[in-house]
Amino acid sequence: MTHAGKIIVGAGLVLAIAASPILAKEAGGKSGEVHASFEQLDTNGDGQLTPEELQNRAAMRFAAMDTNADGLLSKAEIEAAGRERAANRAERMIERMDANGDGQLSMDEMKEARAGRSEKRAKRMFDRVDANDDGVISQTEFEAAKKRRRVN
Numbered sequence: 001m002t003h004a005g006k007i008i009v010g011a012g013l014v015l016a017i018a019a020s021p022i023l024a025k026e027a028g029g030k031s032g033e034v035h036a037s038f039e040q041l042d043t044n045g046d047g048q049l050t051p052e053e054l055q056n057r058a059a060m061r062f063a064a065m066d067t068n069a070d071g072l073l074s075k076a077e078i079e080a081a082g083r084e085r086a087a088n089r090a091e092r093m094i095e096r097m098d099a100n101g102d103g104q105l106s107m108d109e110m111k112e113a114r115a116g117r118s119e120k121r122a123k124r125m126f127d128r129v130d131a132n133d134d135g136v137i138s139q140t141e142f143e144a145a146k147k148r149r150r151v152n
Contacts, residue, residue: 036057039045043053065073065081097105097113129137129145137145 038049041049041053041057043056062073063069065077067077067080068074094103094105097109099109099112126137127133129141131141131144
């Protein structure tokens with residue numbers, strides 16, 4: 001595959017993953033789900049994702065956002081899609097963290113729900129940057145991580 005082809009596939013994959021909340025809703029899933037399944041992306045069912053399949057998903061996401069079907073996304077349509085995603089995230093957050101079931105989150109509930117997650121995340125990030133697994137991050141590893149972050 002050419003470099004340009006890899007870029008197109010990568011861009012399509014990013015768009016497909018970004019489209020997943022809409023795709024999940026279309027497929028009867030829970031609105032606001034984070035990732036489209038491989039099966040949803042693999043529209044011809046051959047067990048492989050082609051650039052065309054990924055681009056089709058991006059087109060579906062665009063169409064779902066284009067509520068007046070004029071082929072253009074207005075500021076209002078983009079903002080509405082953002083509000084829907086934010087509302088879905090808030091709903092999932094309350095479902096996950098609301099220990100007493102009152103539909104609201106207290107500071108204590110948030111602290112309790114996040115306890116341990118921050119430590120695990122920090123360890124994963126540290127381990128990713130510590131390329132030689134020596135338990136410390138050298139300046140070289142730090143700079144390499146910064147460079148990778150800028151590229152992604």
